[in-house]
Amino acid sequence: MTNYRHVDDWNDAYANGSNIAGGERWPDAWVEPARAFRERLAGEGRAHLDQPYGEAPRNRYDLFLPEGEAAGLVVFVHGGFWLRLDKNFWSHLAAGAVESGYAVAMPSYTLCPHISIAGIVGEVGVAIAHAAARTQGPVMLAGHSAGGHLVSRMVSATSPLAPDLRARIRNVVSISGVHDLRPIMRTAMNGDLRIDAEEARAQSPALLDPMPGARICCWVGGNERAEFLRQNALLANAWTGCGAETACVVEPDRHHFNVIDGLAETGHALTRTLLTG
Numbered sequence: 001m002t003n004y005r006h007v008d009d010w011n012d013a014y015a016n017g018s019n020i021a022g023g024e025r026w027p028d029a030w031v032e033p034a035r036a037f038r039e040r041l042a043g044e045g046r047a048h049l050d051q052p053y054g055e056a057p058r059n060r061y062d063l064f065l066p067e068g069e070a071a072g073l074v075v076f077v078h079g080g081f082w083l084r085l086d087k088n089f090w091s092h093l094a095a096g097a098v099e100s101g102y103a104v105a106m107p108s109y110t111l112c113p114h115i116s117i118a119g120i121v122g123e124v125g126v127a128i129a130h131a132a133a134r135t136q137g138p139v140m141l142a143g144h145s146a147g148g149h150l151v152s153r154m155v156s157a158t159s160p161l162a163p164d165l166r167a168r169i170r171n172v173v174s175i176s177g178v179h180d181l182r183p184i185m186r187t188a189m190n191g192d193l194r195i196d197a198e199e200a201r202a203q204s205p206a207l208l209d210p211m212p213g214a215r216i217c218c219w220v221g222g223n224e225r226a227e228f229l230r231q232n233a234l235l236a237n238a239w240t241g242c243g244a245e246t247a248c249v250v251e252p253d254r255h256h257f258n259v260i261d262g263l264a265e266t267g268h269a270l271t272r273t274l275l276t277g
Helices: 028-043 091-098 117-132 146-154 182-186 197-203 226-240 269-276
Strands: 047-052 060-064 073-077 103-107 139-144 169-175 215-221 245-251
Touching: 028 047, 028 060, 028 091, 060 091, 060 117, 073 091, 073 117, 073 146, 091 103, 091 269, 103 117, 117 139, 117 146, 117 197, 139 146, 139 269, 146 169, 169 269, 182 197, 215 226, 215 269, 226 245, 245 269
Parallel strands: 073 103, 073 139, 139 169, 169 215, 215 245
Antiparallel strands: 047 060, 060 103
16 A cells, blocks of 8 residues: 655644653753853853854854864854754854864854845855854864754855855765755744745755765754654755765654754764764
8 A cells, every 4th residue: 555645734844842752941951051161161262252254233153162273163053943042052062073173163143034044044154254264174064953954055056155165165964954945834934934935946955956076964863853854865865866975864862952962072973974974
């Protein structure tokens, strides 16, 4: 018998907290470890906080430095469905890369409905360029959820990044990324996102070609919503057929909120994949 699949409730399909036991803990559970990490590195003179990269109030990033000269730069772009949160929730996730000898930049960006998705893509591109100008060596990009979408856009053929910066990008890891925006148009949150068919086509990495030489790992938790598992596999599949170097990882026993925890550990496979592939 053939089993057909149809999504009846798109809001539930992308609802994370209500479908995770104890999901109400997040995002508050990230606040204290993030604050403690910032304060520790600031006390050691290795945190440059609230660095401006543009004129908008949220055009700021934190730059965390390793001991000694940095081997390269990691940029982590946060999620929140382009609608909420900021850089201050995630600082502790820089630990794995910083302790491995890399600088880590974490930007905030203007949130919808005060900007379009395309506008956020442009802001993130400027933030990456600003941080990259302060560092030497390769650049690695990581993003979670909406941030996974944003870092994937950076290595799309229509990337806002300049050619010399594109050439420095060694690895991209999209964690629980949303790579096709068309389903999001069917959710209630699109009342604030205001994605239409034209923007969905222009800003969905899965509907775009990768830039030449793109290398991306799509990483998701095994206990995530079916839509995030599908979105994860979608980009890796599509871009493999377009000449990119791709990987698709489903990490067992991880959900949407703890799938990023490995970034805080130097030896975790997620950190190693980001830094070395």
